Amino acid sequence: MSPAISPLRTIYRTPPYLLPESEARVVEILRKSGPYSRTEIADITGYSRAKITSVVNHLIELQVVEETGEGDSHGGRRPRILNFNAGFGVVAGVDMGATSLDGALANFKGQIIERRSVSIDVRDGPDSVLNCVCALVAEMLRNQEIAAEQLCAVGIGVPGPVEFSTGLLIAPPIMPGWEAYPIRNFIRGVFPSAIVIVDNDVNVMVLGELRAGAGxxxxxxxxxxxxxxxxxxxxxxxxxxxxxxxxxxxxxxxxxxxxxxxxxxxxxxxxxxxxxxxxxxxxxxxxxxxxxxxxxxxxxxxxxxxxxxxxxxxxxxxxxxxxxxxxxxxxxxxxxxxxxxxxxxxxxxxxxxxxxxxxxxxxxxxxxxxxxxxxxxxxxxxxxxxxxMIGADAGITGAVYLALDHVFAMKRERAG
Ligand SMILES: [Zn+2]
Structure with a gap:
């Protein structure tokens, strides 16, 4: 892990870290399908070379993007290859089942660096189960010797219907006591540096397939x-x-x-x-x-x-x-x-x-x-x-990407 802290993380205590539209677009492109050279990014975005230079330089300064080597030369100088900085921070993904919790810690490219499972019973109610979630994440951070402040986001898939905008479970049939329980606040109370995103388990699994599976x-x-x-x-x-x-x-x-x-x-x-x-x-x-x-x-x-x-x-x-x-x-x-x-x-x-x-x-x-x-x-x-294709890992993979997808957002620029 890179020990340096990005200026973004001193400006914003928790994600989303807001970026101007052009920077947010380049981050999105590198994050989802990078690495690319500056020329390739210019081709994809349609931005001018001058604009790409200023956007990329600023993103490198923010430690969101890094130069990772040289690409193939098509005559002339070999282009520098840019990639999303995997060491920007870490995120946690949690797949909650009726009787088990699977957790993973991942870098900013979605690569899993630590994982852990424990048995639970969701019927024990939110306080008991969410304490297990936090203990699981804390244990993985400790094992990797990563400070809790490096945790930027937690994505959680839960086995019940979730109102996505609020992260609240609504009338969950197999989770008595969880109705409208503030899951996000509970976890933010333990990890104040992290944004917490809650979604239904199947939505999380389909996201895992979309980013790293058959989809x-x-x-x-x-x-x-x-x-x-x-x-x-x-x-x-x-x-x-x-x-x-x-x-x-x-x-x-x-x-x-x-x-x-x-x-x-x-x-x-x-x-x-x-x-x-x-x-x-x-x-x-x-x-x-x-x-x-x-x-x-x-x-x-x-x-x-x-x-x-x-x-x-x-x-x-x-x-x-x-x-x-x-x-x-x-x-x-x-x-x-x-x-x-x-x-x-x-x-x-x-x-x-x-x-x-x-x-x-x-x-x-x-x-x-x-x-x-x-x-x-x-x-x-x-x-x-x-x-x-990724079978039992679809949930955990999707939870990691759910977290990553909410770290950066586009700053709304004032009209006129
Ligand atoms: Zn029915």
């Missing part, structure tokens, strides 16, 4: 998380789309069966209640008790009368017909909902992730079959449906 070259795509619930992160035009209040993509409560089971939201036949992990497990218990599945029956006995989606995957892999039927049925319902979304939205990629997604190839095959069967031919011509 890196995609403009319009979905990330579907199948676990205890079902949610969908949406990228439109290269940006995460959150809707007007932050809950775009909550596809778990689309009705797939008017005669289905009652969902925890109070409605009947929601996708989540019919096709997520608990529904798969429940159907498997019924199959085992009905005597139609010797392998599931054996696991049920060994597990004291319970089964998980993972058990169904294991039985399916062993060739159990009933287990594969359950997996295909869950894939069918998810595929049918996705087909409607494909017709409506026309994405180029759908990524499937989350704890239940790896219960067997039948699952992905069934989703694919149903999407292709029920969507318009033009909408599926270039559509890929695949497993997440």
């Amino acid at each position: 890196i070259r995609e403009e319009n795509f979905f990330f579907v998380k199948v676990g205890t619930g079902i949610g969908c992160g949406i990228v439109v035009g290269g940006k995460v789309y959150r809707g007007s209040t932050g809950c775009a993509g909550d596809i778990g409560h689309i009705c797939v069966d008017r005669n289905g089971v009652v969902c925890h939201c109070g409605n009947i036949g929601c996708l989540e209640a019919m096709a997520a992990g608990p529904a798969i497990a429940q159907r498997a218990v019924a199959a085992a008790l009905a005597g139609g599945s010797p392998i599931l029956e054996k696991i049920l006995k060994a597990n004291n009368g319970t089964l998980t989606a993972k058990d169904v995957g294991a039985a399916g892999a062993a060739g159990e017909r009933a287990a594969n039927e359950i997996i295909r049925e869950s894939g069918r319902m998810i595929g049918e909902v996705l087909a409607s979304l494909v017709n409506f939205f026309n994405p180029s990629l759908i990524l499937i992730g989350g704890g239940v997604s790896n219960i067997g190839h039948q699952f992905l095959a069934s989703i694919r079959r149903n999407v292709l069967h029920r969507s318009l031919p033009l909408s599926t011509r270039h559509l890929r449906i695949d497993y997440s």
